[in-house]
Amino acid sequence: MSNPLLNLPQLPPFDQLQPHQVAPAISELIARCRQQLQQGLKDPGWESTLVPLEQAQDQLNRAFSPVSHLNSVLSGEWRSPYEAALALITAYWAEQGQNRDLYAVYQQLAGAPEFEHWPQPRKQSVVLGLRDFELGGVGLHGEARRQFAENRRRLAQLSSEFANNVLDATNAWTWHTEDAGVLAGLPQTALAAARSAAKGKKLPGWLITLEGPSYLAVMTHADNRALRREVYTAFVSRASEVGPNGGTYDNSTLMETILSLRADQARLLGMANYAELSLASKMAPSTERVLEFLNDLIGRAKPAAEREMAELREFAGTTYGLEDLQPWDLSWASEKLKQQRYAISQEALRPYFPYSKVVEGLFTLVEKLFGVAVAADNSVATWHEDVQFFWLLKGDERIAGFYLDAFAREEKRGGAWMDTVCSRRQTGRGLQLPIAYLVCNFSPAAGEMPSLLTHSEVTTLFHEFGHGLHHMLTKMDVEAVSGINSVAWDAVEMPSQFLENWCWQPAVIPMISCHYQSGAALPQAMLKKMLAARNFQSAMFTLRQLEFALFDFRLHCCSEAMSAEKIQQLLNTVRSEVSVVPVARENRFQHAFSHIFAGSYAAGYYSYKWAEVLSADAFSLFEEKGIFDRTTGEHFLHTILEQGGSRDALALFTEFRGREPKIDALLRHSAIEGQEQSISPA
Structure with a gap:
């Protein structure tokens, strides 16, 4: 029987995929890539070397994509095949990143007289390719070269183990x-x-x-x-040495080893620390600039956060006799204070945000802004009965597609994310359309009650769809710069945070809400209360994000070995400088900080705030022109979404906004004072 992973159609046949198919398919596809490279090196050039190699590697990526995805949303029997495939894939890319013959092809292309006249996407893919070779250790020799590749393999394996421990601890x-x-x-x-x-x-x-x-x-x-x-x-206390399952899924040693290997990678490349290595492919110009940015925002947000915390303590003590407000009281007491102050709560709003209505309204909004329609296709095979598939349409033409897996279930990784099935690229057989996975963890329907979302969950859905649009609406035909590929990581959150803004617009709320039983519109009184409560404890929320970002960045600025105890000490130090809330003795936040230990945000968690400056400033143009203004929407589409990673992120933003970014809009949206001083990421 043939292996479907070896010759995938446009959409993976999820009803045919089996775990035993993974290892032979990935091994064969890697062998094909190696063979294609050797063939291409006989006649170095763009069309003779890089184009056919991209085709072979695209087949490999498209085969690994559903395997990686099924490990995240089903786990179980997919875990071992995924980890085995991950080891093979990581070894291949490490080998590719150190291939001096291929590096020489890139150098030859970049040095050719006609290079400056190439189309921008093709030219950018070569420029960034050269950068990635250098960051991949192509200049290393001997033992250093071998060690760099081995470190890369181990880091991939350890990150997967970290994520597994968090999932297992959560389910246990x-x-x-x-x-x-x-x-x-x-x-x-x-x-x-x-x-x-x-x-x-x-x-x-x-x-x-x-x-x-x-x-x-x-x-x-x-x-x-x-x-x-x-x-x-x-x-x-999940995945740590303390708590009800203390020691069973402990990530302590994994954190130590991951940090040690990252520091070693930076050292081998001649850099001071991993943070410096991380910034080599980001917008931020230096570690000092990131720390300045974070500390400046902390200085702005902390006074307001201290006032918010003082109000909460007084309220909890006076109203409920909670003189010793503890970490497990904070969300509960905050909700009580919010209800007293605004007479509104997420739960009171939930009946007005049935999942199906929110999705319908989101699609309508996207059509208004960018001129693309969304159509369901129930004929597409998926991995779970709750998963839906949709096409994006421009007129009657399909331009992209996405799977939407919205609901929480056992064996599914927590959180929300967008990932790619395949990227837009030009092939010998025509245009390959971009396809995405959009994943959330909302409460599913229960009995006769449909899935009802909090407004916070509505925002999450819009956020992930913004990522999806960035991937799906690209016009780039070169895979290396198509969609989110090669977009600076501290700019990649911009379209997702940008789309969140519409969740709060009075003109949009009727599009995404109605009572799940009566169909009645959200009452104006409730809408006014919801909008009034938008910035309730916003400074505390901002400070929490900044605490995580500063901890992550300082952690990766360390060049010394970091034991679990030192990691805890650093987090305690950051909290003493930043946080205004009590912390439980058993809190081991870092042991489940998957963003930096099992994801792509190591020395990059600051990106959420960095990109939020861009997203808030971008949205401010819609505030000036009109939130449904089609001209502005198409301008954003053409200058940001369609361009992918083909140009510098700051240049693209400047083209859209007509100037470099300002922080004023972020401070205004967050109700944080101190707009007179600019700390924009320009």
């Missing part, structure tokens, strides 16, 4: 009860989900888990303080 803990009284305060949606979770385990009563919707519901609404403490402790 549950809390069961048959007493409805201890769940007082939980909204009906959360109770229905807890009952459904219990039934899934053949248990009576209710089951609380550490999956996002369940955890957040308890922390925000459970009146039982002991329950909040128990769930909180289990969550913040």
Whole structure:
């Protein structure tokens, strides 16, 4: 029987894919890539070497994509095949990055007289290719060369193990009860989900888990303080040496080794630390500039955050007698204060944001802004019955597609993300369309109740769709700069954060909301309260992001070995400088900080705030011109979304905005004072 991974159609046949197919397919496709490279090197050139190599490597990428994806959304039997394939893939790319013969082809192309007259996407792919060769260790020799490649292989393996430990630790803990009284305060949606979770385990009563919707519901609404403490402790101690499963899925040693290997990679390339290596492919010009940016924002946000925390302490003490406000009280007390001040809550809004209505409204908005329609295709095979597939249409023409996997379930990695099935590129058989995965972890339908979203979850959906548009609306035909490929990582969050802004617009709310039973519009009184509460504790939220970003960046600025104890000490130091909230003794946030230990944000978590300056400033043009202004929307489409990584991110922003970025809009949107001084990432 033929292996479908060896000759994939445009869309992966998920109903045919099996774990045993992975190893032979990946091995064969890597062999084809090596063979193609050797053939191409006989006649060096763009058309004779790089174009056919791109084709061979695209087949490899498209085969690995569903394997990696299924490991994230199903795990289980896909874990071992994925990890074996990851080792092969990593070794191949390390080998490719150090291939001096291929590097010489890039150098030859860049030095040719006609190079300056090449189309920009092709030219940029060569320029960035040369950079990536240098960062891949092409200039290393002997033992250093071998060590660099081995480090790269080990880092991929350890990052996967880190993510597995977080997922396993999350799934390992549950809390069961048959007493409805201890769940007082939980909204009906959360109770229905807890009952459904219990039934899934053949248990009576209710089951609380550490999956996002369940955890957040308890922390925000459970009146039982002991329950909040128990769930909180289990969550913040995941994958560490403490807590209810302490030591079982402990990421301590993995963190130490990952940091050591990253520091070694930087040293081998002659750099001071991994942060410097990370910035070599980002917008930020130096480690000093990033630290200045973060510390400047901290200085602006902290006074307001201290006032917000003082208000919360006073409220909790006066109203509920909580004189010793603890970490497991913060979300609960904040929700109570928010309701008292604004008479609104996420749960009160939830019935007005049924998932299907939100999705429908999101698609309508995108058509208004960018002139692209979205159409479902129920004939496409998926990996789970809840997953949907859609095409993006320009007129009657399909220009892209995406899978939408919206709901939380066991064995699915937490959080929300966009990933690529394949990129837009020109092939010998025509244009390959860009296809994306969009993944969230919302509460699914329970019984007769459909999936209902909090407004925060609505924002998450818009955020991930913004990433998807960046991938899908590109006009670049060279894969290396198509979609999000080669976009500076501290700019890649811009389109996603940009799209979030429409979730708060009074003219958009009717498009994405209606009561799930009556179909009634969100009452104007509730809308006004929701908008009034938009910046409730925004400084505390900003400071939390900055705490994570500063910890990540300082951690990767260290050149010395970092033990688990030193990592904890650094985090404690950052918290003492930045945080205004109490921290539990059992908190091991770093042990589940997958963004930096299992993702692409190492020495790059600052990117969320860096890119938010760009996104807020970009949206301010719509505030000036009109939030549905088609001319401005098409200008954003042509200057940002279509360009992919073909040009410098700052140059693209400047073309869109007519000037370099300013921080004023971010400070205004966040209700943070001090707009007079510019700390924009220009």
